[in-house]
Amino acid sequence: MHRPITRRRFVDLGLWSAAAMLCAQTGTTLQAQTKRGARLRARPAKPKLRATLGRHSFGLATGRDGYLSIPAGYTPEKPLPFILMLHGANGSAGLEKFCETAANQGIAVAVPDSRGRTWDRIKGSFGPDIDFLDRALAYTFDHVAVDPHRIAIAGFSDGGSYSLSVGLSNGDLFTHVIAYSPEFVSAPLRYGKPSIFIAHGVQDQVLSVNLTEQIVRKLKDAGYAVEFKEFTGGHIMRPDLVKESLRWFAGSR
DSSP: OOOOOOTTTOOOSSOHHHHHHHHHHHTOOHHHHHHHTTOOOOOOOOOOSOOOSEEEEOOSSSSSOEEEEEOTTOOTTSOEEEEEEEOBTTBSTTHHHHHHHHHHTTOEEEEEOOSSSSOHHHHSOSOHHHHHHHHHHHHHHHHSOEEEEEEEEEEETHHHHHHHHHHHHTTTTOSEEEEESOOOOOOSSOOSOOEEEEEEETTOSSSOHHHHHHHHHHHHHTTOOEEEEEESSSSSOOHHHHHHHHHHHHTOO
């Protein structure tokens, strides 16, 4: 009898065997499943449109949309470090503070909304959310001069798992990946070798830090450079570690 793959049962660290299992259970072929996967097409280029400083909505969708945050003092002559920030299952509420902290360090941030309550890969396969991330990135690159050497994808909780999965699948676009309290990685096909920062509370009662420890160990074994911060606390983005991760990202070249 068919049993849907849940995030608790599926922790894919890039093995083709895991991808094959997924395809067998969903009735798709490996070729069909991996043809697009989590691959993104948008790439930074010279902006075509004028940027609006501060936070403003993308205007790409009715209802679930998202917004772009551009720090004061931005000029197209000086490309910015940029983060694609992915919310947790409870949505983007509270990420305004993340954008404010990033703006203080001269970092632009895009905060897209998932098409459903949470990101598609959490309960199924990559699909509509990847398409929308591509649209949000294209919008950003049309409006903002982005430093191609400092492009990150980040996320919290479900968004942390999604950022790891999409980031490793697009390491030829993202130079850095930041995951706060993730649970899994699903990236059967990987490109590039982005630098990775992961933070997780040892008292997390929502997503166990034990899973993250396994992820970190296997990423290091695979040759990724990983900064891992275990902290005293629960299922949160601890402000001091957020600042540390942003300094780690913005100071990298």
